[in-house]
Amino acid sequence: MDRQKQQQFFQEIIEQHKGILFKVARTYCPNVDDRQDLIQEIMIQIWQSIHKYNDQYKISTWLYRISLNVAISFYRKSSTRTQKHTFLNEQVVEVPAEDKSEDEQKLNLLEQFIRELKEIDKALMILYLDDKSHTEIAEILGMSVSNVGTKIGRIKDKLRTRFSQLMS
Structure with a gap:
């Protein structure tokens, strides 16, 4: 897949399945700023993995897998950071x-x-x-x-x- 098709595919799947990203981010990050950071991290990982997508699987399955893996990793880093700082x-x-x-x-x-x-x-x-x-x-x-x-x-x-x- 050439870069232009990758970009178009990326934009289409993000637009059609953005609910998955928001749902995962909301569950793992009650803080709005962290939630926005997590969504960006998920989108970066989707972009970096787009060439690996296998259309044998449903796109939602692939997106959930990426989103949840990124969220769990982000949550672990965030938990460590949160232990060092006190938030309301x-x-x-x-x-x-x-x-x-x-x-x-x-x-x-x-x-x-x-x-x-x-x-x-x-x-x-x-x-x-x-x-x-x-x-x-x-x-x-x-x-x-x-x-x-x-x-x-x-x-x-x-x-x-x-x-x-x-x-x-």
């Missing part, structure tokens, strides 16, 4: 409960709980909530289908427990 926790400033619908509150809690998961568990939940099959998730993350099912079950139990503790 988003939970310090809360909007009063009456300003949010109950569904919106639950969704925000779910996002918070997912952000608190281990890196691979975050990736699993992103893909699960995006209605990916266990087979697709296994392919993207490089694990067995049965391991995907087991881990998702455990994560769902953990999230259910967190919600029930708050609601009691």
